[in-house]
Amino acid sequence: MSEHGLPADVSRRQLLIRSAAIAAMAGPGSALAAGCAAGSGSAPKSTASSGGSSTGTASSDPANPFGVKASAPLDVYIFKGGYGDQYAKAFEDMYKKRFPGSNVSHKGAQDVTGDLQPRFNAGSPPDVIDDSGAKQLKLDVLNRGGQLTNLDQLLDAPSVDDPGKKVRDTLLPGTVEIGLLGSSMYFLSYAFTVWGLWYSSTLFQKNGWQIPKTWEEFMTLCAAIKGTGMAPFCHQGKYPYYMMVPLMDMVAKNGGPQVQAAIDNLEPNAWKSDAVKNSVEALYMLVDKGYMLPGTEGLTHIQSQTQWNQGKAAIIPCGSWLENEQLDATPADFGMAVFAMPSLTGDKMPRTAIRAGAGEPFIVPAKAKNQAGGLEFLRIMCSKAAGASFAQKANSLSVVKDAITPEIAAGLKPGTKSSNDLYNAANGQIITWYYLNWYSQMKDDLENAMSQLMADKIKPDEFIARAQKAADTCAADSSIQKSKRPAT
Amino acid sequence: MRLRKKTRERLFIASFLAGPLAVYIVFVIWPYIETFGYSLTEWTGVAPPSKVVGLKNYTALMHDSVFLKALWHNVEILVFFPTVTIILAMFFAFMLNVGGRRGGVGGVRGVPGSAVYRVVFFFPQVLSVAILIILFQAAFETNDAGLFNGIAIKLRLTDADHPWEFLNSPAFVVWCIMFILVWQWVGFYLVLFSAAMQQIPKDYYEAALLDGAGRIQTYFKVTMPLLWDSVQTAWVYLAVAAMDAFALVANLTPGSNFGGGPDNHGEVLATYLMRNFQTFGKAGYACAMGVVIFFITLILSLAVLRLTRRERLEY
Numbered sequence: 001m002s003e004h005g006l007p008a009d010v011s012r013r014q015l016l017i018r019s020a021a022i023a024a025m026a027g028p029g030s031a032l033a034a035g036c037a038a039g040s041g042s043a044p045k046s047t048a049s050s051g052g053s054s055t056g057t058a059s060s061d062p063a064n065p066f067g068v069k070a071s072a073p074l075d076v077y078i079f080k081g082g083y084g085d086q087y088a089k090a091f092e093d094m095y096k097k098r099f100p101g102s103n104v105s106h107k108g109a110q111d112v113t114g115d116l117q118p119r120f121n122a123g124s125p126p127d128v129i130d131d132s133g134a135k136q137l138k139l140d141v142l143n144r145g146g147q148l149t150n151l152d153q154l155l156d157a158p159s160v161d162d163p164g165k166k167v168r169d170t171l172l173p174g175t176v177e178i179g180l181l182g183s184s185m186y187f188l189s190y191a192f193t194v195w196g197l198w199y200s201s202t203l204f205q206k207n208g209w210q211i212p213k214t215w216e217e218f219m220t221l222c223a224a225i226k227g228t229g230m231a232p233f234c235h236q237g238k239y240p241y242y243m244m245v246p247l248m249d250m251v252a253k254n255g256g257p258q259v260q261a262a263i264d265n266l267e268p269n270a271w272k273s274d275a276v277k278n279s280v281e282a283l284y285m286l287v288d289k290g291y292m293l294p295g296t297e298g299l300t301h302i303q304s305q306t307q308w309n310q311g312k313a314a315i316i317p318c319g320s321w322l323e324n325e326q327l328d329a330t331p332a333d334f335g336m337a338v339f340a341m342p343s344l345t346g347d348k349m350p351r352t353a354i355r356a357g358a359g360e361p362f363i364v365p366a367k368a369k370n371q372a373g374g375l376e377f378l379r380i381m382c383s384k385a386a387g388a389s390f391a392q393k394a395n396s397l398s399v400v401k402d403a404i405t406p407e408i409a410a411g412l413k414p415g416t417k418s419s420n421d422l423y424n425a426a427n428g429q430i431i432t433w434y435y436l437n438w439y440s441q442m443k444d445d446l447e448n449a450m451s452q453l454m455a456d457k458i459k460p461d462e463f464i465a466r467a468q469k470a471a472d473t474c475a476a477d478s479s480i481q482k483s484k485r486p487a488t
Numbered sequence: 489m490r491l492r493k494k495t496r497e498r499l500f501i502a503s504f505l506a507g508p509l510a511v512y513i514v515f516v517i518w519p520y521i522e523t524f525g526y527s528l529t530e531w532t533g534v535a536p537p538s539k540v541v542g543l544k545n546y547t548a549l550m551h552d553s554v555f556l557k558a559l560w561h562n563v564e565i566l567v568f569f570p571t572v573t574i575i576l577a578m579f580f581a582f583m584l585n586v587g588g589r590r591g592g593v594g595g596v597r598g599v600p601g602s603a604v605y606r607v608v609f610f611f612p613q614v615l616s617v618a619i620l621i622i623l624f625q626a627a628f629e630t631n632d633a634g635l636f637n638g639i640a641i642k643l644r645l646t647d648a649d650h651p652w653e654f655l656n657s658p659a660f661v662v663w664c665i666m667f668i669l670v671w672q673w674v675g676f677y678l679v680l681f682s683a684a685m686q687q688i689p690k691d692y693y694e695a696a697l698l699d700g701a702g703r704i705q706t707y708f709k710v711t712m713p714l715l716w717d718s719v720q721t722a723w724v725y726l727a728v729a730a731m732d733a734f735a736l737v738a739n740l741t742p743g744s745n746f747g748g749g750p751d752n753h754g755e756v757l758a759t760y761l762m763r764n765f766q767t768f769g770k771a772g773y774a775c776a777m778g779v780v781i782f783f784i785t786l787i788l789s790l791a792v793l794r795l796t797r798r799e800r801l802e803y
Contacts, residue, residue: 113766120534137534141769145535238742294649298630298656441768448751451742455656455750479530
């Protein structure tokens with residue numbers, strides 16, 4: 001090697017300046033730049049043409065209500081998450097059977113935003129999208145951009161199973177409501193999830209613990225559990241939205257429709273109601289009385305759920321995907337089961353009322369080339385055959401009514417069976433919150449406040465003040481499209 | 489007309505540069521210009537911008553307490569992360585190359601086993617960020633199953649009912665991220681500085697030795713001044729890395745959308761930008777942030793190069 005590192009006339013300094021400039025360019029902004037490749041906006045034209053092709057040729061033929069051209073290709077994009085994407089391939093086969101001439105393309109992936117944001121901006125999105133997962137394209141944002149097809153026409157179309165019935169009447173209650181943006185349905189949430197507090201029935205039986213009906217009973221139970229040296233409660237603290245569910249269940253039960261409407265409609269002082277105060281103070285008792293698993297406020301969902309499976313804590317809040325998620329970590333004799341949030345004094349909804357509802361939203365983009373085909377695909381999904389197929393291939397209930405025959409029900413796992421029982425016991429008393437899909441930023445602000453409440457960094461009063469401020473900020477932001485909660 | 493020799497030479501060079509330059513303009517320069525354009529609009533990010541709002545996004549930024557908090561965290565990282573990394577890397581490089589007992593060529597050699605240390609220190613650089621995240625997720629776990637808490641509890645620094653919060657602690661989350669950054673980068677700069685140290689002629693050390701300089705004096709009077717160019721490079725790159733820190737913060741800190749928690753105490757500019765861009769549907773606002781970050785980074789890089797300009801020694 002030369003004693004003289006660089007030829008004298010090439011300045012290392014110049015090289016440095018150049019490389020520094022490149023490095024600056026390749027800084028954090030580059031991720032943004034990649035996502036910014038928006039089209040030049042020939043949007044209105046393409047909307048008009050695709051809108052025309054679907055509604056213009058719409059026929060009254062009950063077998064093809066949207067007037068699908070049999071030869072038109074169908075482009076399907078599926079979020080390949082907990083449910084996989086095998087179920088979607090079965091749906092595609094059903095579609096191909098009805099329209100043998102069509103070429104159905106399938107893509108199953110996780111990075112929904114990364115894959116589809118450029119396509120939306122360029123005006124060439126797929127025809128059907130399962131818009132779920134961590135990289136979900138936010139539905140309120142898509143709708144604000146005029147990118148979603150109004151699905152009311154799907155709801156009013158005849159059912160595949162019985163042309164005398166509308167699709168609307170073949171779906172579980174709450175499905176339409178959860179899909180509303182404004183006064184119309186824009187997304188079909190297909191997987192049916194039940195929320196509650198999960199426990200090991202084996203553990204409860206062994207100790208003679210009873211399912212608590214009221215909050216006082218729950219506190220007594222927690223004291224008993226703590227007495228055995230086990231932590232009564234744990235939660236997925238790294239993601240505070242898990243703890244928002246028990247809280248908002250209690251608020252809904254204690255406050256009833258009026259309080260729910262006030263919160264969803266961003267009314268002034270909605271969070272100052274007694275129902276909110278009672279619920280936040282009750283929930284905070286878990287922290288205040290030391291009933292939480294130490295450190296749970298910093299754990300991921302997998303870490304906390306595994307601790308719960310290992311018997312470090314007795315109860316955890318979650319949705320009914322929990323069983324599938326923890327399949328490998330759950331001991332064979334665990335007896336996974338779920339109960340509803342205990343009642344507070346003066347509740348306006350019965351104890352058995354639960355948060356249940358449709359998740360895994362499917363959409364048809366407004367600028368889809370085969371919009372009619374996309375709608376038809378969703379109509380096929382709403383058939384009993386598709387619902388049964390989903391239960392078999394994705395191990396989850398769907399929003400299709402009466403799709404589960406006794407044979408299928410017989411093969412359910414304990415947790416799924418328990419959530420099924422929980423849903424039946426609720427007898428139609430389902431808790432729904434709309435702000436979750438309507439106001440992303442407010443939801444995020446609430447979760448931040450919840451993380452601090454659970455970490456004992458703030459008290460209930462401050463939580464309520466922060467929640468109210470988040471709602472007021474959202475209400476005052478003119479760039480956010482507002483919706484009204486449907487009257488019940 | 490016959491072109492001058494110099495001009496012909498330049499054209500010849502330009503003909504080679506045209507292709508790469510075109511790629512650079514289309515894929516780097518143009519998106520930056522576009523981002524600046526979008527920053528002047530109200531844009532959801534999923535449809536063409538709805539209206540031009542002028543500098544409203546920029547004025548809103550100045551009043552956004554989360555943005556200012558994120559900026560402050562980046563400044564903290566900017567001050568401490570490069571400084572600590574460079575000091576540690578320099579120290580280790582010196583020990584591995586010059587720090588051993590007298591002997592070897594020109595009376596200079598590294599501590600025993602320095603070849604092994606060199607490889608070990610470089611390990612973190614070989615790991616992908618994804619692996620790093622899984623590793624530190626487990627190391628910082630907020631109960632006795634976590635590596636650090638396990639040790640702390642064994643040493644009775646705390647007990648199992650009061651595990652340290654680490655990434656969930658408002659006061660320490662940024663420092664935990666910095667710890668990981670330093671751990672990740674020290675090895676790389678150690679190798680960089682080692683290479684530069686090996687370029688320093690051994691006779692300089694011999695001369696210093698003959699003049700009766702000790703190890704510490706040799707380090708400060710001979711090694712450091714001669715490493716200045718490498719240090720300068722390290723500063724620029726580390727400063728850019730400090731303005732980013734996206735992957736670690738987005739995945740390790742609490743929060744559903746690109747982390748940033750607890751309660752924005754772990755927020756950095758890049759994560760807040762992404763949350764506005766993808767979660768809140770405020771892409772125009774996010775673009776304004778992108779532009780601000782770009783200028784901060786650019787000014788910073790130039791400032792470092794200016795401030796560290798020195799006379800160079802050819803050898």
